[in-house]
Amino acid sequence: xxxETSTKMALAKAINESLRRALEADPKVLVMGEDVGKLGxxxxxxxxxxxxxxxxxxxxxxxxESGIVGTAIGLALRGYRPVVEIQFxxxxxxxxxxxxxxxxxxxxxxxxxxxxxxxIRIPYGGGIGAVEHxxxxxxxxxxxxxxxxxxxxxxxxxxxxxxxxxxQSDDPVIFFxxxxxxxxxxxxxxxxxPGPLHKAQVVREGxxxxxxxxxxMVKTCLxxxxxxxxxxxxxxxxxxxxxSPLDFDAIQASVEKTRRLVVVHEAPxxxxxGAEIAARITERCFYHLEAPVLRVGGYHAPYPPAxxxxxxLPGLDRVLDAVDRAxxx
Amino acid sequence: xxxxxxxARKPRRSAGTRKSPSTxxxxxxxxxxxxxxxxNAAYDKYVAGITPDELRGLYRDMVLTRRFDAEATxxxxxxxxxxxxxxxxxxxxQIGSGRATREDDxxxxxxxxxxxxxxxxxxPENLLGMFRGVNNGGxxxxxxxxxxxxxxxxxxxxxxxxxxxxxxxDGADSAVIxxxxxxxxxxxxxxxSFTFSAVYNAPVVFFCQNNQWAISEPTEKQTRVPLxxxxxxxxxxxxxxxxxxxxxxxxxxxxxxxxxxxxxxPTLVEAFTYRMGAHTTSDDPTRYRGDEERQAWEAKxxxxxxxxxxxxxxxxxxxFFAELEAxxxxxxxxxxxxxxAMPDPDRFAIFEHAYADGHALVDEERAQFAAxxxxxxxxxxx
Numbered sequence: 001x002x003x004e005t006s007t008k009m010a011l012a013k014a015i016n017e018s019l020r021r022a023l024e025a026d027p028k029v030l031v032m033g034e035d036v037g038k039l040g041x042x043x044x045x046x047x048x049x050x051x052x053x054x055x056x057x058x059x060x061x062x063x064x065e066s067g068i069v070g071t072a073i074g075l076a077l078r079g080y081r082p083v084v085e086i087q088f089x090x091x092x093x094x095x096x097x098x099x100x101x102x103x104x105x106x107x108x109x110x111x112x113x114x115x116x117x118x119x120i121r122i123p124y125g126g127g128i129g130a131v132e133h134x135x136x137x138x139x140x141x142x143x144x145x146x147x148x149x150x151x152x153x154x155x156x157x158x159x160x161x162x163x164x165x166x167x168q169s170d171d172p173v174i175f176f177x178x179x180x181x182x183x184x185x186x187x188x189x190x191x192x193x194p195g196p197l198h199k200a201q202v203v204r205e206g207x208x209x210x211x212x213x214x215x216x217m218v219k220t221c222l223x224x225x226x227x228x229x230x231x232x233x234x235x236x237x238x239x240x241x242x243x244s245p246l247d248f249d250a251i252q253a254s255v256e257k258t259r260r261l262v263v264v265h266e267a268p269x270x271x272x273x274g275a276e277i278a279a280r281i282t283e284r285c286f287y288h289l290e291a292p293v294l295r296v297g298g299y300h301a302p303y304p305p306a307x308x309x310x311x312x313l314p315g316l317d318r319v320l321d322a323v324d325r326a327x328x329x
Numbered sequence: 330x331x332x333x334x335x336x337a338r339k340p341r342r343s344a345g346t347r348k349s350p351s352t353x354x355x356x357x358x359x360x361x362x363x364x365x366x367x368x369n370a371a372y373d374k375y376v377a378g379i380t381p382d383e384l385r386g387l388y389r390d391m392v393l394t395r396r397f398d399a400e401a402t403x404x405x406x407x408x409x410x411x412x413x414x415x416x417x418x419x420x421x422x423q424i425g426s427g428r429a430t431r432e433d434d435x436x437x438x439x440x441x442x443x444x445x446x447x448x449x450x451x452x453p454e455n456l457l458g459m460f461r462g463v464n465n466g467g468x469x470x471x472x473x474x475x476x477x478x479x480x481x482x483x484x485x486x487x488x489x490x491x492x493x494x495x496x497x498x499d500g501a502d503s504a505v506i507x508x509x510x511x512x513x514x515x516x517x518x519x520x521x522s523f524t525f526s527a528v529y530n531a532p533v534v535f536f537c538q539n540n541q542w543a544i545s546e547p548t549e550k551q552t553r554v555p556l557x558x559x560x561x562x563x564x565x566x567x568x569x570x571x572x573x574x575x576x577x578x579x580x581x582x583x584x585x586x587x588x589x590x591x592x593x594x595p596t597l598v599e600a601f602t603y604r605m606g607a608h609t610t611s612d613d614p615t616r617y618r619g620d621e622e623r624q625a626w627e628a629k630x631x632x633x634x635x636x637x638x639x640x641x642x643x644x645x646x647x648x649f650f651a652e653l654e655a656x657x658x659x660x661x662x663x664x665x666x667x668x669x670a671m672p673d674p675d676r677f678a679i680f681e682h683a684y685a686d687g688h689a690l691v692d693e694e695r696a697q698f699a700a701x702x703x704x705x706x707x708x709x710x711x
Contacts, residue, residue: 056498062528067487067521074491077476078499098518101481102488109466109477112682146683146691170685198689245689 364637425578512543
């Protein structure tokens with residue numbers, strides 16, 4: 001129920017408001033990236049922040065991703081809490097070295113003396129008709145690296161609160177933003193007490209099968225559950241919210257109830273987060289499962305040109321097909 | 330094709346060959362290899378007030394650093410260290426620049442800056458943990474404002490730049506110095522750090538120790554222009570200093586740090602020096618360079634040079650050198666004993682500090698590991 005402190009806002013706006021709150025609350029918080037200042041970011045997620053907090057807090061950077069992350073590490077060493085924007089998913093790779101060899105490991109290398117509270121925001125995923133390198137889902141490439149936390153909200157409220165929690169975390173957090181959901185509106189209660197950052201959430205209760213998703217695929221899975229309900233099937237939908245750590249307890253609890261699991265993500269299925277979930281849930285719930293864990297995701301192929309991206313992305317029909325197959329066992 | 334583009338594509342005659350001294354730019358030098366003090370209008374003032382005591386101090390720093398380095402090399406040969414990256418020959422570049430820093434300055438080293446660490450007061454044995462394999466760094470960078478060694482080439486120049494940007498935001502007048510080598514100058518991160526530091530006018534000194542070799546690749550494989558000239562294209566000054574002249578390194582670095590403090594932004598210092606030993610103890614320099622080269626550089630030895638000057642100017646007597654020899658031996662012994670006494674880390678250290686806030690997967694795997702370990706104990710008890 002909407003309260004006085006609850007407002008309906010788009011996911012992108014929720015992140016904007018969250019960054020604004022963090023900048024107000026802590027002078028050590030910085031926002032950095034290409035075009036984040038006057039332009040407000042190519043998706044306008046940082047709109048108006050430089051105007052209100054100045055160029056010293058909201059920093060337009062040179063066009064160099066490794067430089068952005070590398071200097072953010074230095075700023076964090078100096079006591080700042082930088083929130084950096086990588087403009088698009090496919091552009092993070094020039095910074096990959098800094099993220100995995102430096103950012104992820106410095107805390108351990110210093111035996112805990114150094115903390116690197118850096119948040120890396122990455123608009124990710126497809127479905128917006130973009131050109132190549134603008135639609136990818138590289139979360140598994142980061143989740144494989146110890147020292148990083150990987151989170152991704154699916155709605156405005158989570159976007160608002162998870163950003164607060166990411167900024168407050170003393171660990172580096174990769175904050176994947178589902179860009180095709182940027183304009184979806186949802187309630188945000190700015191006074192609420194949020195749940196822990198790493199906890200998954202049941203967003204629809206069900207009994208026949210569990211759909212596990214995160215980020216952009218949560219909405220798709222809710223639509224799948226609606227469609228399946230018309231056929232008399234009662235699906236549970238779990239929004240993971242965090243890819244690393246993964247909330248296996250929540251998945252296990254759901255699977256023990258429904259006994260069937262389909263994992264849905266946009267990233268390629270091969271070596272993806274679905275593989276990890278399938279393996280571990282098979283270990284944990286072997287005697288509960290009525291069917292093998294199935295995965296629906298992208299193919300082991302470069303992200304395709306926009307005109308055929310709907311064939312590549314998991315849509316309603318492909319997920320429903322997997323649901324049918326799981327229920328057929 | 331235009332005449333210009335043809336000319337641009339044609340390698341100059343010097344490219345790809347060893348440098349010829351006549352075409353090399355002049356070095357800032359205050360002490361000749363023979364130990365003679367030479368005047369330098371621009372930089373003399375930065376060492377004008379230096380006392381004989383301080384000169385002896387620089388000499389002591391270099392001798393003890395070399396002794397420490399030799400001890401570490403021996404320890405590697407004895408199997409006590411898995412690897413060692415020797416600084417032999419680079420003592421002047423490191424001690425000169427290291428002694429130019431102020432306590433509140435911050436140092437971002439690569440993995441060979443044992444002399445700079447010495448200047449910062451980092452206990453030498455702290456440097457050996459990662460080479461012995463008991464940790465991957467292991468010290469608190471904020472204890473001496475000396476960041477952990479960085480193995481990936483050039484990464485730390487960006488950290489230095491970011492830290493320097495933070496100093497500016499804080500309104501402080503500290504400065505940062507980032508060390509890297511001639512090989513690192515080819516890295517994108519180094520170029521990006523030049524860009525960022527110039528754009529934000531960050532108080533950072535880039536101190537490139539051009540020791541002529543990036544493992545087996547000569548400087549010619551990294552650049553067609555003298556490295557210090559790179560700075561010009563980024564909009565800040567670069568200077569080449571005789572890296573085997575501790576006085577010149579001290580003076581030039583002081584100048585660069587003062588520029589940084591006074592808001593004039595970054596500087597690139599290229600210390601022209603020589604790595605007399607191998608890249609690391611795993612390297613075999615006889616496969617890629619001849620003896621003559623090393624012999625030519627031995628004649629420019631940084632320690633010998635200052636000793637000649639100290640003796641000629643009567644700033645040090647036999648007693649000083651004898652005492653230092655004894656101190657050297659004591660340091661070697663201390664390092665040797667410290668390394669051998671270093672305990673292996675607890676096996677659960679695998680999981681320690683992976684995250685500051687904790688992580689469910691790490692907790693789960695730690696528990697599994699503990700159960701696995703406990704299964705042996707149970708077996709023994711049964």
